[in-house]
Structures are given as structure tokens and as C-alpha cells.
Amino acid sequence: MYSNKVMDHFSNPRNVGELADANAVGEVGNAKCGDIMKIYMKIEDNIIKNVSFKTFGCGAAIATSSMATELVKGKSIEDALSLTNKAVMEALDGLPPVKVHCSVLAEEAIKAAINNYKKSIGEQVTEDEYTCNSCCHNKKCE
Amino acid sequence: MKQIYLDHAATTQLDETVLKKMMPYIRDYYGNPSSIYTIGRDSKKAIEEARDIVASCFNCKNSEIYFTSCGTESDNWAIKGVCAFNKNKGKHIITSNIEHHAVLDTFLYMKKQGYEITVVPVEKNGIIDPLKIEKEIRKDTILISVMFANNEIGTIQPIAEIGTIARKNNIIFHTDAVQAAGMIPIDVKKMNIDLMSISAHKFYGPKGVGALYIRRGIMIDNLFHGGGQERTRRAATENISGIVGLAEALKLSLENMDYNNNHIKKIRDAVKRGIEQKIPYIIYNGDSSQRLVNNINFCFRFIEGEALILMLDFKGISASSGSACTSGSLDPSHVLLALGLPHEIAHGSLRLTFGRDSSMEDVDYIIDSIAQVVDRLRQMSPLYETFVKEQG
Numbered sequence: 001m002y003s004n005k006v007m008d009h010f011s012n013p014r015n016v017g018e019l020a021d022a023n024a025v026g027e028v029g030n031a032k033c034g035d036i037m038k039i040y041m042k043i044e045d046n047i048i049k050n051v052s053f054k055t056f057g058c059g060a061a062i063a064t065s066s067m068a069t070e071l072v073k074g075k076s077i078e079d080a081l082s083l084t085n086k087a088v089m090e091a092l093d094g095l096p097p098v099k100v101h102c103s104v105l106a107e108e109a110i111k112a113a114i115n116n117y118k119k120s121i122g123e124q125v126t127e128d129e130y131t132c133n134s135c136c137h138n139k140k141c142e
Numbered sequence: 143m144k145q146i147y148l149d150h151a152a153t154t155q156l157d158e159t160v161l162k163k164m165m166p167y168i169r170d171y172y173g174n175p176s177s178i179y180t181i182g183r184d185s186k187k188a189i190e191e192a193r194d195i196v197a198s199c200f201n202c203k204n205s206e207i208y209f210t211s212c213g214t215e216s217d218n219w220a221i222k223g224v225c226a227f228n229k230n231k232g233k234h235i236i237t238s239n240i241e242h243h244a245v246l247d248t249f250l251y252m253k254k255q256g257y258e259i260t261v262v263p264v265e266k267n268g269i270i271d272p273l274k275i276e277k278e279i280r281k282d283t284i285l286i287s288v289m290f291a292n293n294e295i296g297t298i299q300p301i302a303e304i305g306t307i308a309r310k311n312n313i314i315f316h317t318d319a320v321q322a323a324g325m326i327p328i329d330v331k332k333m334n335i336d337l338m339s340i341s342a343h344k345f346y347g348p349k350g351v352g353a354l355y356i357r358r359g360i361m362i363d364n365l366f367h368g369g370g371q372e373r374t375r376r377a378a379t380e381n382i383s384g385i386v387g388l389a390e391a392l393k394l395s396l397e398n399m400d401y402n403n404n405h406i407k408k409i410r411d412a413v414k415r416g417i418e419q420k421i422p423y424i425i426y427n428g429d430s431s432q433r434l435v436n437n438i439n440f441c442f443r444f445i446e447g448e449a450l451i452l453m454l455d456f457k458g459i460s461a462s463s464g465s466a467c468t469s470g471s472l473d474p475s476h477v478l479l480a481l482g483l484p485h486e487i488a489h490g491s492l493r494l495t496f497g498r499d500s501s502m503e504d505v506d507y508i509i510d511s512i513a514q515v516v517d518r519l520r521q522m523s524p525l526y527e528t529f530v531k532e533q534g
Contacts (some may be wrong), residue, residue, distance in 0.1 A: 058465070059448055
């Protein structure tokens with residue numbers, strides 16, 4: 001059911017672990033729904049110098065976290081903010097329909113980390129609601 | 143890489159003796175059992191011999207055994223058949239909250255058809271209190287359906303007690319014995335069972351064949367309409383090789399039940415002990431003694447079951463989980479939630495079901511592999527990180 005790319009990023013996740021000198025951390029998801037993604041970043045001069053993740057979740061959740069960190073590593077924060085869940089999915093050669101929400105979480109986790117960073121340096125951020133879209137339809141996630 | 147199959151509750155490998163017994167009926171004896179000439183009669187004879195064997199395994203008459211295509215069909219037929227036949231008598235039906243979906247979803251379907259359903263919750267150990275069922279009985283109750291043994295946590299239900307209650311109240315009692323048949327001795331007479339579903343592939347028989355026991359005198363509507371097979375109650379040309387295979391597999395399972403269960407239990411207990419010794423922050427799901435000897439079900443906190451299953455697969459181990467992600471739904475297993483587990487813990491479940499082909503030699507490898515995978519996933523888990531930090 002998973003593409004080879006997904007299985008590769010699941011079995012050999014890139015950038016996994018806590019980042020000791022992180023100055024941007026974002027966490028999204030809900031344990032009740034079965035996925036939490038936490039992204040750590042070291043941002044310097046507007047550039048994501050280093051990035052890592054920790055994820056509680058299924059194979060797709062781990063693979064999308066891994067791919068998302070790869071896609072934003074070394075990028076400017078503006079570029080990273082424009083990362084879409086679709087781009088993460090495409091980079092993984094697609095996800096099964098029930099797993100699309102994992103890519104949404106990955107996009108949101110990146111945004112959450114950057115927005116927390118912006119807030120920490122006194123910048124204005126447009127607050128988004130970080131919710132697990134596809135899971136919370138049953139209202140059990142609250 | 144060596145493959146270690148630990149999912150015998152999902153299905154089992156067809157027994158070689160059973161396959162040999164089936165082979166002639168796949169090609170050589172191709173006559174339609176409904177035909178009156180010799181090659182038809184040969185097929186018919188094989189089916190009736192199979193029916194005799196199955197009946198003797200459950201202490202019933204051969205005329206009370208009806209062959210079907212699977213356990214799901216048997217469950218559907220039993221529930222829909224009882225409801226349709228008794229609709230003028232009453233429209234209330236009772237089941238438990240840990241049934242297989244073949245029963246639960248059929249109950250939900252009956253609800254849509256205007257029947258009232260009561261789903262009785264099990265206790266925290268995954269076993270139903272018969273008195274709670276008795277309390278739900280009303281004047282218009284026409285059916286009680288409670289599974290014999292649970293497919294996820296292996297808990298064995300007090301079937302004889304529920305049977306007594308149902309009989310006393312003149313209510314039809316159905317049990318889904320798909321997991322129990324071949325592993326526990328079943329006497330439908332002593333246990334006051336009116337209807338019972340079984341499926342061959344759970345006890346080393348072929349896939350695509352099951353049976354429904356219908357006690358003499360129990361009237362239910364037909365599910366299939368057409369020819370006069372199965373004494374006009376289940377139309378369709380018979381799956382002769384499948385039926386022969388089901389009977390042979392059931393017979394062998396009963397003959398070797400004590401030996402197999404003893405062998406399986408030793409391995410199961412060793413793996414359970416090892417996991418409990420090596421891995422912290424775990425929950426054992428379901429009663430530990432009133433349980434099928436082949437089943438272990440643990441929740442490992444801070445991790446998710448699908449990731450666990452995939453990583454065990456990399457190590458050659460086939461297992462299953464009640465996590466939402468493995469079911470394709472968004473909620474974790476209804477069985478684990480019925481035990482009162484919170485969602486986030488239920489997501490991290492692992493079911494291992496051993497079989498007669500399981501080996502004591504693999505025990506250490508199984509324990510070590512699970513411990514490694516659980517540790518690896520916990521190292522990746524932000525929940526575990528938070529937990530460790532909180533512990534100081």
C-alpha cells in the first residue's frame with residue numbers, strides 16, 4: 001500500500017531525534033488520533049541551518065516527517081512556509097488516501113515551528129489553527 | 143530471512159493432510175452433488191460424510207450442520223435469518239460490544255431495518271457478565287448473539303451460562319465461534335447453543351468455506367434463495383473440496399487439540415514473560431486465564447501500532463495491531479476501547495497469535511525483535527520524550 005519512497009523514509013528516517021540547539025520547535029497533532037509530529041529547527045539569518053523531528057504515528061506519519069525535514073533543510077523560512085502537503089506527498093511518490101492527513105500534519109508542523117520562531121523574535125505571525133483535519137471530523141480529537 | 147508467522151487468528155496455513163483429502167474433489171470428482179447419476183452421487187456422498195464428521199465434533203445431528211462460504215456469511219445468515227423469521231414476535235436483539243464486525247455491522251444493519259439493538263459492554267478484562275445480558279432481556283427480545291472467543295484479545299466468554307439464560311427465556315442464542323472452533327471443545331447441546339458460526343481457515347482448513355449449526359426446530363429465513371441444496375435452506379452448488387477440507391481440518395484439530403494447545407501455550411507464555419521482563423510501560427489486554435492459549439495482546443505506550451507491525455515485518459515477523467492505521471479507519475479497535483483504554487494507548491497495540499507451527503526456538507528472537515522495535519519507535523516519539531522529561 002505504500003510506495004518504495006515511503007517505505008525508504010519510514011525504515012531509514014532522515015533527521016530523526018531532538019535538536020539540542022534548536023531555536024524553533026513546533027508540535028502538531030493529537031495522541032488521541034494517533035499522530036503527533038514535533039519539528040526542531042536551528043534558524044540562522046533567516047535560513048533553516050538544521051532540522052530534525054520526532055513523530056508518534058504510523059509509517060506514513062514517520063515518512064512524511066522525514067521527507068518534510070529534507071525538503072526544508074537549508075531553505076529560507078519563506079520557502080519553508082510555502083511547503084505544501086501536496087509537495088510532501090509528491091516527493092514520496094504519493095500516499096494512500098487514508099494517509100493524506102499525515103502530509104497535512106507535516107506541513108503544519110513545519111509552519112508551527114517557524115511561527116513559534118517568529119514569535120520568539122518578536123515578529124507578527126498570522127495565527128493558524130493547527131488541527132488534524134481528516135481525523136477530527138468525528139469530534140473525538142478534542 | 144526466516145519468516146515467523148504470528149497471526150494465526152487472521153488465518154492459518156492449510157494442513158497438508160487436509161489438502162490431500164481435498165485434491166480429488168477439485169478435479170476428479172467434479173460431479174454436481176445435486177445430480178442423481180454416479181459422479182454426482184460421489185460428490186454428494188463426500189459432503190454427507192463431511193457433515194457427519196462436523197456434527198460429531200460439536201455433539202449435534204448431521205442434519206443440524208449447514209455449509210456456507212465463510213464465517214461472515216454464517217453470522218449474517220444467523221442474525222438476519224432470526225430477525226426476519228421472528229419479526230412478528232419481536233424486534234429486539236442483544237449482542238456484546240466486542241463482537242467481530244461480521245456480527246456488529248449486521249446488528250447495525252438490522253437497526254436500520256427497524257430492529258432495536260442492545261449492545262452490552264464487557265468488563266475491563268474483556269469478558270461479558272451474563273447477568274448484564276439477562277437484565278437487558280425484554281418481552282420482545284428474539285436473539286442474543288455473543289462470540290465464543292474474541293479475535294483480538296482471545297477472551298473466552300461464558301457461553302454455557304448465556305446459553306442457559308437464553309433457553310430459560312425462550313430466546314434464540316447465536317455464537318460466533320470462528321476463533322474458538324478447533325481450539326476449545328464445544329458441545330452445542332450442553333451449552334444450549336441454537337446457532338453457531340465457524341470458518342475452516344482458522345483451524346488449518348481452506349479459505350472460502352464455513353458452516354452454520356442450526357439447532358433442530360430453530361426456524362430462520364434463508365439468506366440465499368435458489369436451488370434445493372443444504373435441505374433447501376442454503377441455495378448454491380456446494381464447494382465440495384472446501385467442505386471436505388473443513389471437516390478433515392476440524393477432525394484433526396480436535397484429535398490433536400490437547401497436544402497443540404499445550405505446545406502453543408508454552409511458547410505463548412514464554413513470549414509473554416519475555417516481553418513483560420524486557421519492555422517497560424506496557425499494558426496486557428484481556429483476561430490472562432479465561433483466554434485462548436494462542437493469544438497475546440499488549441499495548442506499548444508512546445508508540446503507534448502500524449509502525450510497529452511494519453518494523454516487525456522487516457524482521458520477518460508477521461503480527462497484527464488494533465491501531466486505527468492498520469484498519470483503514472480513524473479509530474483504534476472497538477475491542478480495545480471496550481476495555482476502557484484511552485485512544486492514545488489503544489493505538490499502540492500488538493496482537494500475537496501463535497499456532498502449532500510456532501517454535502520454541504524462535505522465542506528469544508521474537509522477544510528481542512519486539513523490544514528493539516518498541517525502543518526504536520519510542521526514541522522517535524515526542525510522547526516518550528515528554529514522558530521521560532516529566533519523570534526527571
